[in-house]
Amino acid sequence: MSKRLLKLLNRRFLYIFIISIIHYTFPSTSLAQASPTVTSFSPTSGSVSFSIVINGSGFDPVISNNMVTFNGLTATVTYADPNKIIATVPNGASTGLIVVTVAGQSAQSLTNFIVLPQFLGISVTSGTVGSTITFNGTGFNDPNPTHYTVGFYGASTMATAVTNTLITFNIPLGAGTGTITLTINGQAVSVPQFQFQIIPIITGVIPNSGAAYDTIVIHGTGFDPRIGLNIVIFSNNVVSNAPSNPTALAVTDTTVTFLVPAYARTGQVFAAIANNLQSETSASFTVLPEINSFNPTSYLRGSYNQIVINCTGFDAGTKDTVIFYPNIQVPYSNKIIIPQNTQTGLIKIKVGNQIITSKTNLLVYNDTIPPTIGVRAPTKVSVDSSSNYVMEINIYDNSTLKTGTLYYRSISDQAWKTRDLSSYIQTYFPSSQSDYASSLEAQVVMDNSWYGAMGLEYYVIATDRSNNETRSPANQSEYFYIKLINTFFTLPNIPFGTSQSNYRIISFPYRLGATTSANVISTIFGNVFENPYNGEIFKYDPSNKESNNNGYLPYSSKQFETIEPGAGYWILTREKEKAEDLHDIAAPNYNKTNLYKLALQPKWNLIGNPYPVNILWSDVLLLNNNGNIHNLNLFSGGWSVADTLHAYSGGFVYNSGTTVDTLLIPFLGQQQIGGRKINPGGSDISSDSWNLFVHTTQGSDFNNLGGFGMNPLAISGVDQFDNFNPPGLGNSPEVNFSHTEFPGLNFSNDIVKTADEYVWRFTVRGNGGEAIILNWNNNISTSGQHLILFDEINLTLTDMYESDHYLFSPQNKNRFSIYFGHNINIMPDILKVSNAYPNPLQFDRTMCIDLGLPDSPVKYSVSYQLYNSAGFEVDSQSCSIDSGLQKLKFPLGKQLTSGLYFYQLIINTSDASNSFSGKIIIP
Numbered sequence: 001m002s003k004r005l006l007k008l009l010n011r012r013f014l015y016i017f018i019i020s021i022i023h024y025t026f027p028s029t030s031l032a033q034a035s036p037t038v039t040s041f042s043p044t045s046g047s048v049s050f051s052i053v054i055n056g057s058g059f060d061p062v063i064s065n066n067m068v069t070f071n072g073l074t075a076t077v078t079y080a081d082p083n084k085i086i087a088t089v090p091n092g093a094s095t096g097l098i099v100v101t102v103a104g105q106s107a108q109s110l111t112n113f114i115v116l117p118q119f120l121g122i123s124v125t126s127g128t129v130g131s132t133i134t135f136n137g138t139g140f141n142d143p144n145p146t147h148y149t150v151g152f153y154g155a156s157t158m159a160t161a162v163t164n165t166l167i168t169f170n171i172p173l174g175a176g177t178g179t180i181t182l183t184i185n186g187q188a189v190s191v192p193q194f195q196f197q198i199i200p201i202i203t204g205v206i207p208n209s210g211a212a213y214d215t216i217v218i219h220g221t222g223f224d225p226r227i228g229l230n231i232v233i234f235s236n237n238v239v240s241n242a243p244s245n246p247t248a249l250a251v252t253d254t255t256v257t258f259l260v261p262a263y264a265r266t267g268q269v270f271a272a273i274a275n276n277l278q279s280e281t282s283a284s285f286t287v288l289p290e291i292n293s294f295n296p297t298s299y300l301r302g303s304y305n306q307i308v309i310n311c312t313g314f315d316a317g318t319k320d321t322v323i324f325y326p327n328i329q330v331p332y333s334n335k336i337i338i339p340q341n342t343q344t345g346l347i348k349i350k351v352g353n354q355i356i357t358s359k360t361n362l363l364v365y366n367d368t369i370p371p372t373i374g375v376r377a378p379t380k381v382s383v384d385s386s387s388n389y390v391m392e393i394n395i396y397d398n399s400t401l402k403t404g405t406l407y408y409r410s411i412s413d414q415a416w417k418t419r420d421l422s423s424y425i426q427t428y429f430p431s432s433q434s435d436y437a438s439s440l441e442a443q444v445v446m447d448n449s450w451y452g453a454m455g456l457e458y459y460v461i462a463t464d465r466s467n468n469e470t471r472s473p474a475n476q477s478e479y480f481y482i483k484l485i486n487t488f489f490t491l492p493n494i495p496f497g498t499s500q501s502n503y504r505i506i507s508f509p510y511r512l513g514a515t516t517s518a519n520v521i522s523t524i525f526g527n528v529f530e531n532p533y534n535g536e537i538f539k540y541d542p543s544n545k546e547s548n549n550n551g552y553l554p555y556s557s558k559q560f561e562t563i564e565p566g567a568g569y570w571i572l573t574r575e576k577e578k579a580e581d582l583h584d585i586a587a588p589n590y591n592k593t594n595l596y597k598l599a600l601q602p603k604w605n606l607i608g609n610p611y612p613v614n615i616l617w618s619d620v621l622l623l624n625n626n627g628n629i630h631n632l633n634l635f636s637g638g639w640s641v642a643d644t645l646h647a648y649s650g651g652f653v654y655n656s657g658t659t660v661d662t663l664l665i666p667f668l669g670q671q672q673i674g675g676r677k678i679n680p681g682g683s684d685i686s687s688d689s690w691n692l693f694v695h696t697t698q699g700s701d702f703n704n705l706g707g708f709g710m711n712p713l714a715i716s717g718v719d720q721f722d723n724f725n726p727p728g729l730g731n732s733p734e735v736n737f738s739h740t741e742f743p744g745l746n747f748s749n750d751i752v753k754t755a756d757e758y759v760w761r762f763t764v765r766g767n768g769g770e771a772i773i774l775n776w777n778n779n780i781s782t783s784g785q786h787l788i789l790f791d792e793i794n795l796t797l798t799d800m801y802e803s804d805h806y807l808f809s810p811q812n813k814n815r816f817s818i819y820f821g822h823n824i825n826i827m828p829d830i831l832k833v834s835n836a837y838p839n840p841l842q843f844d845r846t847m848c849i850d851l852g853l854p855d856s857p858v859k860y861s862v863s864y865q866l867y868n869s870a871g872f873e874v875d876s877q878s879c880s881i882d883s884g885l886q887k888l889k890f891p892l893g894k895q896l897t898s899g900l901y902f903y904q905l906i907i908n909t910s911d912a913s914n915s916f917s918g919k920i921i922i923p
Helices: 003-025 517-525 617-624
Strands: 037-042 045-047 051-057 066-070 073-081 084-088 096-102 105-116 118-122 132-138 148-153 155-158 166-170 176-184 187-189 201-206 209-211 215-221 230-234 255-259 267-273 283-288 290-295 298-300 306-312 321-324 328-331 345-351 354-365 372-376 380-382 389-397 401-410 417-420 425-428 437-446 455-464 469-472 480-485 487-490 504-506 535-540 552-554 569-573 581-585 596-600 603-608 629-635 638-642 650-655 661-665 690-693 695-698 701-703 707-711 734-737 747-753 758-765 772-775 786-791 796-799 805-808 816-821 846-853 860-867 873-881 884-891 899-908 913-922
Touching: 037 096, 051 096, 051 105, 066 084, 148 166, 155 166, 201 267, 201 283, 215 267, 230 255, 290 345, 290 354, 306 345, 306 354, 372 455, 372 469, 389 401, 389 455, 401 437, 437 455, 504 603, 504 629, 504 650, 535 603, 569 603, 596 603, 617 629, 617 661, 690 747, 747 758, 786 805, 846 899, 860 884, 873 884
Parallel strands: 037 105, 045 105, 209 283, 298 354, 380 480, 638 701, 707 747
Antiparallel strands: 037 051, 051 084, 066 073, 066 096, 073 084, 096 105, 118 132, 132 166, 148 155, 148 176, 176 187, 201 215, 215 255, 230 267, 267 283, 290 306, 321 328, 321 345, 345 354, 372 389, 389 437, 401 417, 401 455, 425 437, 455 469, 455 480, 487 581, 504 569, 535 552, 535 569, 596 661, 603 650, 629 638, 629 650, 690 707, 695 701, 695 772, 734 747, 734 758, 758 816, 772 805, 786 796, 786 816, 846 884, 860 873, 860 899, 899 913
8 A cells, every 4th residue: 555545544544533532522412612601710809900710611722712801891811721711800890790702602600700999009198188199090980989988197088089090088187197098888908008298287386485495386287196206396406416306295186285495596496297207387486595404503602613504595605694693793604613702592694685594593501511529538537546537539520610619517517617629620621622621639638626426427519610510429418428436535424412313314325345234334434333332323124024113223233234325324323423534436337317216115215315416306306207206304403304315315205106116316407307296385375386384393303394285286195295204213293194094194294185275183293391382484475364273172273374383282182273264163073171271360360261162053051150269159150152162251350369269160052061170370
């Protein structure tokens, strides 16, 4: 077979094969084109020029044989096969169905293809509020402008006009620089990210003038709602090295608030947003010159000090003169030395004819730093030492010392002595030259005469030229102390004899080594008191079972072993004894800040002065303010209430409390802690507070503790105003006011609460034999009140205003009353009749009998008969008399002869008859 024939057979065979395959594949379909179908497309939305994939069948693989439309607008097909077509969204397309047409047959999508708008550009990238801006793009198919929203930072607005490719809008009030957003019918449209700049516009500034740091408000539009992005630009910020522009304090849509910066100058004011765009308009602003501050703000007079004045609003080189108060002018410079005569006041700067004044004063003050003091001194000194004790005093001041003074005195003294240290002052300039400085270094030799009986107390005061003062120690009530050792003393002379008046109470304040009674007493008196015939020393201790009835322990029988500071001791010597001069002893370890503590037991305490110097009991009462502690009672031949407790002496003090009370014993004049009110006494019985003392005297013995009175602070029982009779060693005469509620307690001075009237009752104790005299000061001030002393035994009335004493015999019982008030009615509680007096009768022969008649509703019937020695009645009388104190007078005529007569007095009451008789001599 030829090659040609074979080639023809092959072609025929290939044709038959292809026809067979087609027939086999599509057995029921002819070879004509099938109808297209659209099953889906992707994406389902997009902008113009987006590529859309259309899925289906019946598409022609030949691209040009396929036609695609978007809502009727033909698109460009870029790819085709029987099951897929790729087409591009045409310009101007709108949302709708996609239609595919192949060989005259068409198929459409089941859903609409959504055509999205596309942003292509903006007309400008900056603008002012209200200016028109245009967006360029595609797909702006919705013709309603209200469906388009343009967003700025801080504000948004709707479009004013819309076309298929253009959106027009105006920049809203409150818009700030930033990116722009576009929303159509609530759907965001992609817009390129770029910064749209809002350009501010200034319409004015209020106020239009001010000084640095004043507040100004710029009015206009275009201010950024972000407060920190707003900037004000003053005209002089073009100056090289100008400070950064200030940011705003507050911002609204139409205002922005600033502080005028320190560098500002008069000129135009602009606004800017983050230094990018300056406002297209400006406003004129006048900057006022001002002194803003100065450093330092205060000045120590006399110091070398420079001041820097900070100014604003001045043009360079315009400041010429600085004026300090009151009118001290110096040339201007960056640093000025403050003139020496400057006073507190405002600083002024002269600029041409204009004077600018500071807002605050430059404070000129004197030195307020006080000097410092250092003292070094011995803590102990010996008066018999050959060494000279030296006190070293160092004083320093940052300015100039004016005075330095040492104040010193013995511990017991009240008056200070001084040593002027001013001659030791040295003044110099420190290297800093900031101020003067000076110091004082002194060595003071302390003389033995400074120490007194106990030691030395001292302090130092220094002042500088500004009158700053320093005291060392700083506390006004504290001092430095030097204790006295190896001193000597002489015990005061003691009276001698055997009578009661020769007793004394002594104390032992110095430390004599061992405190045993044998050591102390033998050291001072030798062996005098080893024999009780020579004398005796007694200790009062009522709690000791070996003590006598009055609570006393004698030394001679060794009934007490130690001598205690603060305790008193009775002493009696038969012959004159002189205590030894003592030395090598130590003063008690007490001073004004370390006071002796005296423990007082309930009831009586025999105390001794704990110091070798005098003290005042009134100071003790004032310092401790203890109402249970009563007066100090001293014995010096007789009892007296005293205030001064002498060195080496003692006395009795009563504690009316029920527990031990501890008192601080002050030195003279120390009263500042307590403040107990002291009974002022006085004899003005018309006042609220008075005390009339009644002294008793019997022979050589006396007692001055008695008294009575009133005080508004007194109570019905025992109080601080009362006093009592101490347990003495003998029988001194004493007044005892009775209080049934306190049996066994003898009130010597009875103060009651102030009243209009009162009755005191008392008895008087004394030795038998000699008469007792009651004495008082009758220089009494009164406003109608009376004081009547009533001898209830002798029925004797004494007007205490008219008389200053009363004498009576202590052999019989005695009982007295003192009546106080305006209208005194003395009414005895029992019937009392005195003996007839005077006896013998006087020249007028009048016999008197005093009656004390208790209160009775009826008068008393009194009858009297007089008999001679033979028993014959020679005279008789009768009468009726009232209750109370009555005096009967019986004139006996001259017809009676001289001799002894007998009288009888019968007093009848409603229920009893009482008879009294006696003898009378008629001269």
